[in-house]
Amino acid sequence: MKITHVESHRIHVPPTEPPFHWRDGLSGSPATGDGAVLRIGTDAGVEGVALFARPGAGVMLDDLVDRVFRDELVGQDPLRREWIWHRMWELDRIQELPLPTLGLVDIALWDLAGRLYDQPVWQVLGGYRDKIPAYASTSTFDSTSEFLDVADQCLKLGYRGVKLHAWGDARRDAALCVALREHVGPDVPLMYDGSAGFDLPDAVYLGSALSEADYLWYEEPMREFSVTAYRQLARLVRVPLLVAETSDGSHMNSGDFIAAGAATFGVRTGTTLRGGITGAMRIAHLADAYRLRAEVHGSDIPNHHLCMAIPNTTYYESLVTSTSVRRERHVDAEGLVHAPTSPGIALPAEFGYGATLSPYVERAA
Known part of the structure; x- marks a missing residue:
């Protein structure tokens, strides 16, 4: 089994209502519901996804997929999670990847494995x-x-x-x-x-x-x-x-x-x-x-x-x-x-789970 495509999809994540904040000097809920889904597919038809939801997520993930992730992942065995995890850290040495993006590929690959084995990831x-x-x-x-x-x-x-x-x-x-x-x-x-x-x-x-x-x-x-x-x-x-x-x-x-x-x-x-x-x-x-x-x-x-x-x-x-x-x-x-019971991580449909993306998801340009 080989990875055949790596995609970034823009999504709208509804902001928390009412808005909230942390301690003095730190904002809380973002004013805009910016988000993205990383989607990794294979020649066996099984895929995995990971949600990235924070301000600037769409632009950030588009860039990383187009500039780094796609070239690194296409053609790799998605079950070699340990090797790919180490590879992400190697790339971080030069790319200085934003901290929340270092685990996105790993989460998507665990989701893929759970769907492949028809078991929840836990x-x-x-x-x-x-x-x-x-x-x-x-x-x-x-x-x-x-x-x-x-x-x-x-x-x-x-x-x-x-x-x-x-x-x-x-x-x-x-x-x-x-x-x-x-x-x-x-x-x-x-x-x-x-x-x-x-x-x-x-x-x-x-x-x-x-x-x-x-x-x-x-x-x-x-x-x-x-x-x-x-x-x-x-x-x-x-x-x-x-x-x-x-x-x-x-x-x-x-x-x-x-x-x-x-x-x-x-x-x-x-x-x-x-x-x-x-x-x-x-x-x-x-x-x-x-x-x-x-x-x-x-x-x-x-x-x-x-x-x-x-x-x-x-x-x-x-x-x-x-x-x-x-x-x-x-x-x-x-x-x-x-404990969750659905295979994989079971990201909700509105966040791009399953073979067909929700109508709310806009494909990245």
Whole structure:
């Protein structure tokens, strides 16, 4: 079996309503629903697709397909995923590929394999579980009272924990985190994500508050350029650190955080920023060797499969962006997410799944 065509298709991804934002200084939902689908086909008639949805995705993927991916992939065996994964990293040395594009080819090839074997990708990966609890991962709201109300709604809807994305002010955020613990009591798992908003002194201040409030983990308080800063933070706070979410290098970079003693809870893994499914699995296995968690980042469909495939992840991350909370469609009334059942990754039809693209998809010029 050989790859015969590699295509980029423009799509419209409906923006989140109502719009949301992260901490001060960071936007949230994009104003336009720009997106693209990478489609890889073969001479055997089986194909695979991967969704790329972020501002500029269409232009970016058109360029990469025309300039890099097509020439590299046509004629290759699509089941040689390891070789192709390594080849993408070789190309990155010169191309400096945008971080979210490094795993796109890999995701499409895993989708192709699942369709070929008529199994969901999580089963092709070996499979570990068929359900996992979900936590509610908030966007940033305007006031402490709104956060507390959202937490109440989430817990009533069955979510098994709550993670805060707050304002990026260490003292105000610390007060919020303590208030939430006092509000929900000692038994609800709570997490905090700093969205890289702090320097080391403020990260220590906030981490000390999280320690006292018994938070399950403390995530990305600083930019992940300095492993040394994270090592210092791990020495100075008791709250466990979850690290290496956005740093380049997949398992190679995650390994440095672990070796430095900075991953006191574990490392982030995921298909979007950690080199696709192959990169995410490498991180999970690396963390497991050190008896650490590999928490899956993001709630897109490939990460849904990933949650079912690895043993050392705790939760499915379900984004909550409105003060009027609705459960994500994958989450049931008990706060559980169940394993996909369709072959491959099962990208929805409106995102280009199947032999015929949706009418909403515009073929790239």
